[in-house]
Amino acid sequence: MKRKAEDNLDERLVKKKAAVEANGSTRFREGLLQQADDYHKQYVASEPYKHGVIQDLLEPQLLRNVRAEIHENLSFTPKETDIYRIHQSGDLANLDGLDDSSLKLLPSLLALRDALYSPSFRNFLSTVTGAGPLSGRKTDMAINVYIPGCHLLCHDDVIGSRRVSYILYLTDPDQPWKPEWGGALRLYPTVVHKREDGKEVKVPSPDHSVSIPPAFNQLSFFAVQPRASFHDVEEVYAQNSGSYDEGDGSRFRMAISGWYHIPQEGENGYVEGLEESLAEGSSLQQLQGTGDQYDRPQPHMHTFKDVYHDKQEFTEPMLSEDDFEFLLKYIAPTYLTPDTLESISNSFSDECSICLGKFLSRKFSSSLKDFISQQEAKDLPSAAQVIESETAWRVARPPHKHRFLYQQASEAKDDADLKDSPIQDLLRNLLPSEAFRKWLQLATGVTLSSYNLCARRFRRGKDYTLATGYTGDESQLEIILAITPTRGWGGDDELADDDKTTEKPDTAKDNDATNTPSKDNDSEEPAVGGYVAYMASDDADHESNDGDGHSSDGVEVPPDLSTGARASRSSAPKTRSNKADPAVYKAATADGDEDDGVLFSMPACWNSLGIVLCDKGVMRFVKYVSQQAPGDRWDVVGEFGVVPDEEEDEEEGECGVGDESATQRSLGADQIIEHEESETEIESSINDDDDDDSV
Numbered sequence: 113m114k115r116k117a118e119d120n121l122d123e124r125l126v127k128k129k130a131a132v133e134a135n136g137s138t139r140f141r142e143g144l145l146q147q148a149d150d151y152h153k154q155y156v157a158s159e160p161y162k163h164g165v166i167q168d169l170l171e172p173q174l175l176r177n178v179r180a181e182i183h184e185n186l187s188f189t190p191k192e193t194d195i196y197r198i199h200q201s202g203d204l205a206n207l208d209g210l211d212d213s214s215l216k217l218l219p220s221l222l223a224l225r226d227a228l229y230s231p232s233f234r235n236f237l238s239t240v241t242g243a244g245p246l247s248g249r250k251t252d253m254a255i256n257v258y259i260p261g262c263h264l265l266c267h268d269d270v271i272g273s274r275r276v277s278y279i280l281y282l283t284d285p286d287q288p289w290k291p292e293w294g295g296a297l298r299l300y301p302t303v304v305h306k307r308e309d310g311k312e313v314k315v316p317s318p319d320h321s322v323s324i325p326p327a328f329n330q331l332s333f334f335a336v337q338p339r340a341s342f343h344d345v346e347e348v349y350a351q352n353s354g355s356y357d358e359g360d361g362s363r364f365r366m367a368i369s370g371w372y373h374i375p376q377e378g379e380n381g382y383v384e385g386l387e388e389s390l391a392e393g394s395s396l397q398q399l400q401g402t403g404d405q406y407d408r409p410q411p412h413m414h415t416f417k418d419v420y421h422d423k424q425e426f427t428e429p430m431l432s433e434d435d436f437e438f439l440l441k442y443i444a445p446t447y448l449t450p451d452t453l454e455s456i457s458n459s460f461s462d463e464c465s466i467c468l469g470k471f472l473s474r475k476f477s478s479s480l481k482d483f484i485s486q487q488e489a490k491d492l493p494s495a496a497q498v499i500e501s502e503t504a505w506r507v508a509r510p511p512h513k514h515r516f517l518y519q520q521a522s523e524a525k526d527d528a529d530l531k532d533s534p535i536q537d538l539l540r541n542l543l544p545s546e547a548f549r550k551w552l553q554l555a556t557g558v559t560l561s562s563y564n565l566c567a568r569r570f571r572r573g574k575d576y577t578l579a580t581g582y583t584g585d586e587s588q589l590e591i592i593l594a595i596t597p598t599r600g601w602g603g604d605d606e607l608a609d610d611d612k613t614t615e616k617p618d619t620a621k622d623n624d625a626t627n628t629p630s631k632d633n634d635s636e637e638p639a640v641g642g643y644v645a646y647m648a649s650d651d652a653d654h655e656s657n658d659g660d661g662h663s664s665d666g667v668e669v670p671p672d673l674s675t676g677a678r679a680s681r682s683s684a685p686k687t688r689s690n691k692a693d694p695a696v697y698k699a700a701t702a703d704g705d706e707d708d709g710v711l712f713s714m715p716a717c718w719n720s721l722g723i724v725l726c727d728k729g730v731m732r733f734v735k736y737v738s739q740q741a742p743g744d745r746w747d748v749v750g751e752f753g754v755v756p757d758e759e760e761d762e763e764e765g766e767c768g769v770g771d772e773s774a775t776q777r778s779l780g781a782d783q784i785i786e787h788e789e790s791e792t793e794i795e796s797s798i799n800d801d802d803d804d805d806s807v
Contacts, residue, residue, distance in 0.1 A: 137230065137232040137233070139170050139171055139174060139223065139224070139227035140169060140170055140171075140227065140233065141168050141169060141170065141171075144166070144169070144236075145232055145233070145236045148236050148239040148240050149239070151164055151166065151240045152239060152240045152241075152242070155240050155241060155242075156242075159301070159321065159322065160299055160300065160301035160302070160321050160322060161299065161301075161302075161334065161337060161340050161341055162241070162334060162335060163299060163322075163332065163333065163334035164240055164241070164331075164332070164333050164334065165324060165330065165331070165332050166330070166331045166333075167327065167329070167330050168329050168330075169280065169329055169330065169331045170224070170227065170329060172285065172328075172329055174220055174223065174224060175224070175282060175285070175328070175329055176285060177219075177220035178220045178221050178224050178282065179282050179285075179366070180220075181217065181218050181219075181220055181221050182201075182221070182255060182282070182366070184217075185217045185218060186201050186218075186255065187201075188200060188201055188255075188257055189201075190671075192639075192668070192669040192671075192674050193579075193666025193667055193668055193669055194576075194578050194579040194645075194666050194667050194669065194733040194735065195264065195265045195267065195578055195579075195666040196262075196263060196264040196265065196345075196666065197261060197262050197263055197639070197674070197736075198256050198257065198258055198262050198264065199256070199257040199258075199259065199262070200254055200255070200256050200257070201254055201255040201256075202254070203252075203253070203254055204221070204225055204251070204253045204254060204255070204368070204370075205250075205251040205252060205253065207221070207222055207225060224368070225251065225253065228253070228278075228280070228368075229248050229251050229372075230248070231248060234246040234247075234248055234372065237276060237333065237372065241276055241333070241334075241335045242335075243275050243276050243335045243372075244275065244374070244381065245374070245375050245379075245380060245381025246275060246276060246372040246373070246374075246375070247273075247372065247373045247374060247375045247376050247379055248379065249375075249376045249378075249379055250273070250373040250376050251370075252274075252370045252371045252372075252373060253368055253369065253370030253371075254368070254369065254370060255282075255366065255367070255368050256366070256367055256368075256369055257364065257365065257366050258295055258345065258348045258364075258365035258366075259348060259363065259364060259365075260348050260349060260350035260351070260363055260638075260740070261347065261348065261350065261638055261639055261640075261738055261740060262347065262348050262365070263344075263345060263346070263347040263348070263736060263738075264344055264345035265344050265511070265512075265576060265578065265736060266300060266316065266342055266343070266344045266510075266511040266512045266515075267342065267343070267344070267512055268336070268337070268338065268339060268340065268341050268342050268343075268512065269336045269341055269343075269371075270336055270337075270338045270339075270341075272373075272387065272390070272391055273373040273374045273386075273387040273390060273391075274336045274371040274372075274373060275335065275336060275371070275372050275373055275374050276333055276334070276335055276336065276371060276372040277333060277334055277335075277336055277341070277369075277370075277371050278331060278332065278333040278369065278370065278371070278372070279297060279331070279332045279333070279367050279368075279369040280329075280330070280331050280367060280368045280369070281326045281327055281328060281329070281330045281331075281332075281365075281366070281367045282328070282366040282367055282368060283326050283327065283328045283362070283364070283365060283366060283367075284328065284362040284364065285328040285329070287362040288327070288328070289325060289326045289327060289328075289362070289365070290325075291323075291325040292349070293348060293349055293363050294346045294347050294348045294349040294739075295325070295326050295345065295346055295347075295348040295363075295365040296323040296324055296325045296326070296345070296346045297323075297324040297326075297332050297343060297345060297346075298320035298322065298323050298324070298343060298344050298345070298346055299320060299321065299322040299323075299324075299334075299342070299343050300316040300317055300319075300320050300321065300342040300343060300344075300511060301316070301317050301321045302314040302315060302316050302317065302339070302340055302342065303315050303316075303317060305403060305406050307403075307405075313339075313403035313406065314339045314340055314403075315403050315406045315509070315510050316342040316509075316510045316511055316512060317496070317509070317510075317511075318496040318507045318508070318509040318510070318511050318515055319494075319495055319496050319497075320343075320344070323346070326365055326367065336371070342511070342512060344511070347573060347736075347738060347739055348363055348365050349363075349573075349739050349740075350363075350638065350739070350740050351363070374386055374387060374390070403510075406510070407509065407510065407513065408506060408507070408508055408509050408518075409506065409508060409518050409520060409566055411564045411751070412520055412521075412564055412565075413562050413563070413564045413751075413753070414544065414562060414563055414564070415561065415562045416546070416549055416560060416561060416562060416563065417546070429549075429550040429553045429554055430550070431448065431547065431550055431551065431554070434547075435546075435547035435550060435551075436448060438545065438547045439542075439547050439548065439551060440473065441473070441476065442472060442473060442476050442538075442542045443471065443472065443473060443542075443551070444470055444471060444472065444473050444474075445473070447468065447471065447551075448551070453551075453554050453555055456468070456555045457554065457555055457556065457557050460555065460556050460557065460723065460725075461557055464724070464725040465646075465711070465712040465722070465723065465724045465725065466722070466723050467714055467720055467721070467722045467723075468720060468721040468722075468723070469719070469720050470719055470720075471593070471719055471720060471721040472593075472719050476534065477718075477719050479534050480534040480535070480595060481595075481597045481718070483533055483534050483535070484535075484595065484597050484746055485597055487569075488597075488743055488744055492571070496509070499517065504519060505517040505518070505519060505569065506518055506519070508568075508575075508577075512578070513577070513578055513580065514576065514577035514578060515574065515575050515576060516568050516569060516570045516571070516575040516576070516577065516734075517568065517569040517570075517571065517575070518566050518567060518568050518569070519535065519536070519539065519566070519567045520539065520565065520566055520567075521536070521539040521540045521544070521565060535567045535748065536567075538567070538593070538748050539565050539566075539567055539748065543563070543565050543591075543748070543750055544563055544565065549563075552589070552591075552723075552752070555723065556589060556723060556725070558587075558589060558725070558754050558755075558757075559754065559755040559757070560589065560752045560753065560754060560755070561752075561753040561754065561755050562752065562753035563750055563751065563752050563753070564750065564751040565748065565749070565750045566748070566749055566750075567746075567747075567748045567749075568746070568747050568748070568749060569744055569745070569746055570642060570734060570737045570744060570745035570746075571737065571744050572737050572738065572739050572740075572741045572743065572744055573737070573738065573739035574737070575736070575737055575745075576641070576733070576734055576735065576736035576737065577732075577733050577734045578666075578733055579647070579649075579666065579667045579731040579732065579733040580731065580732065580733070581649060581728075581729050581730065581731050582726045582727070582728060582729065582730050582732070583728060583729075584726075584728060585728060586753070586754060586756050587725055587726060587727055587754045587756075588725075588726045588751055588752065588753065588754060589723065589724070589725055589726075589751075589752040589753075589754055590723075590724045590725075590726055590732075590749065590750065590751055590752070591721060591722065591723050591724075591749065591750045591752070592644055592714060592721070592722040592724075592747055592749050593720075593721050593722075593747055593748040593749070593750075594714060594716060594717045594718065594719070594720045594721070594722065594746075594747050595718065595719065595746045595747060595748065596642070596716040596717060596718055596743065596744070596745050596746045596747070597718055597743070597746070598741075598742040598743030598744075599742060600640075600741075600742035601640060601642055601643075601715050601716040601717065601741065601742065601745075602639070602640065602715060638738065638740045639674045639738070640737065640738040640740050640741040640742070641735035641736045641737050641738050641741065642715065642716035642734070642735060642737045642738075642741055642745040643673065643713055643714060643715045643716065643734070643735050644713065644714050644722070644732065644733070644734050644735075644747075645669070645673060645710060645712070645713045645732065645733060645734075645735070646710075646711045646712040646713070646724055646726070646730055646731070646732045647667050647709045647710055647711060647730070647731045647732070648709045648711055648729075648730065648731070649667065649709070649729060649730070649731045667709070667731050667733070668708075668709075669735070670708045670710060673710060673713055674735075711724075711730065712724050716737075716741075716745040725754070
């Protein structure tokens with residue numbers, strides 16, 4: 113029976129090959145395959161790198177039938193990582209493995225796949241791109257659906273044997289896609305830098321230069337080029353509240369996307385060892401030509417005075433009267449009392465992370481909120497070059513790592529609006545001060561040696577940081593001072609609202625992920641992003657597919673984190689590759705506890721301080737801020753060098769986020785420390801003899 117089944121499969125494959133060779137060319141627009149030279153001329157003249165766009169690629173009725181089969185017979189998996197949010201089908205290369213009854217439901221989809229990988233079209237595409245022979249055996253394609261809020265961030269598609277990337281749009285043929293709906297394929301130019309050793313490094317610019325909106329029966333394609341073919345997919349924008357646009361129900365960006373690979377063994381054009389050498393070459397190029405020195409912002413690490421590297425020399429830091437007087441200008445008084453500091457320290461020693469609500473004093477936080485609200489009310493240029501020439505903000509780059517606006521302590525010295533702003537006050541005065549260093553050491557129990565500070569503004573519909581691992585050999589203490597004044601970010605975004613009396617908000621429950629995308633998204637709470645997440649990872653190396661069928665080093669985002677339902681958390685880490693398939697959402701463990709690799713998370717919110725002790729390998733990122741967000745996301749972040757303590761490394765309770773042997777617990781709203789007494793009462797207890805209200 114087994115032999116008979118194998119014979120039947122072989123017979124089917126032979127028939128398939130014959131059908132593909134006979135009928136492949138008949139599916140395309142009449143005369144298209146004879147126009148390869150014309151399209152090649154357009155291709156080589158294109159900018160910012162060689163790419164092509166072909167309108168009316170195939171028989172329209174074939175694609176209409178494909179759309180109908182997809183809607184009736186296929187389901188989609190919602191996927192989200194740091195780099196994308198999409199709904200995706202399974203790999204269409206597996207269609208041959210379906211039984212006859214299943215294949216009968218998808219005849220048009222099967223015909224489309226066979227046409228795209230037919231010898232005639234592969235030869236056509238090879239001629240247009242000049243990329244060389246393309247494999248017909250290794251098919252690599254999937255159906256992706258973008259509904260409002262879905263996006264794919266900047267990357268270059270380089271993985272393994274990929275040679276040409278493509279996207280075939282299956283948008284509504286009866287309602288043309290409008291560019292203002294978003295969803296465009298956007299291409300990024302690169303700037304060539306020459307290093308001291310004479311080697312050239314290409315770095316993508318923070319702004320795209322070409323935007324290709326979706327259109328029914330349109331094919332967009334380009335040869336995959338290491339550190340050159342950078343692109344993203346613009347967010348599909350939701351309908352503005354209170355407005356009506358005819359055709360809004362068609363904001364359903366469906367596309368078939370994938371790659372053509374180099375020929376495989378047994379195919380014409382196969383070169384033994386080429387796939388291995390390409391993989392090695394791309395990896396080597398990534399390592400040798402990363403161009404980290406061209407990243408912005410560059411860290412400005414400053415060393416504290418009187419750093420004690422010997423435990424015997426170090427004594428417990430005590431806050432002097434001058435320290436209290438200084439810190440009271442900025443910090444809520446309750447966080448300066450011995451009892452509160454002891455409570456923070458005990459909690460932090462167990463968890464190695466903590467979130468402190470209502471951290472800044474009312475007077476300073478009020479001034480800060482007024483300033484940020486005024487900044488958001490002003491028009492801001494969109495182009496990076498204009499922003500940097502007309503404002504005190506700088507634009508973080510390269511976009512395949514991060515993009516946001518930032519200031520460091522020296523950035524705003526010539527700008528009258530910003531040089532004396534509350535943000536610069538934090539950067540120049542509070543956070544680098546010896547008094548704050550003492551407070552932070554008391555709160556965490558670690559000795560600090562150095563600091564690097566940065567204020568960040570994440571614009572709606574533009575900004576993010578992709579997951580990067582902490583690479584230092586010694587632990588690093590990181591702080592996130594969340595200062596986003598707008599509400600509506602999901603989860604506990606109103607946790608530290610100065611105007612609310614509720615001290616401890618409820619922790620939202622996890623949300624279940626849906627299995628199929630819906631055109632009517634009004635009933636769902638929009639996932640607006642903007643949260644910061646710390647996640648465990650390991651060093652395993654796996655390929656993955658991203659949101660438009662592209663390469664990604666993305667880390668998987670659990671559903672409750674995506675919607676903002678999780679305020680902050682420190683759970684038992686589940687190590688996973690940062691290149692593992694993000695489509696696989698791991699089930700809960702047998703005892704019901706989630707094990708999703710999230711070590712700490714914090715939504716965009718107002719006046720909260722997150723503190724995290726990082727170990728080597730921990731991944732952290734700020735999720736892309738959706739156009740649907742209620743405003744921009746603001747924070748001030750700091751990285752503090754930690755003096756290693758070899759004695760405590762061997763003691764129980766020594767911790768570090770990312771240390772899987774450390775005790776990890778749930779860090780929910782009940783562990784978010786907030787002051788319950790009025791600032792006036794607390795201040796009076798600190799300075800009994802001082803009648804001056806300095807808060």
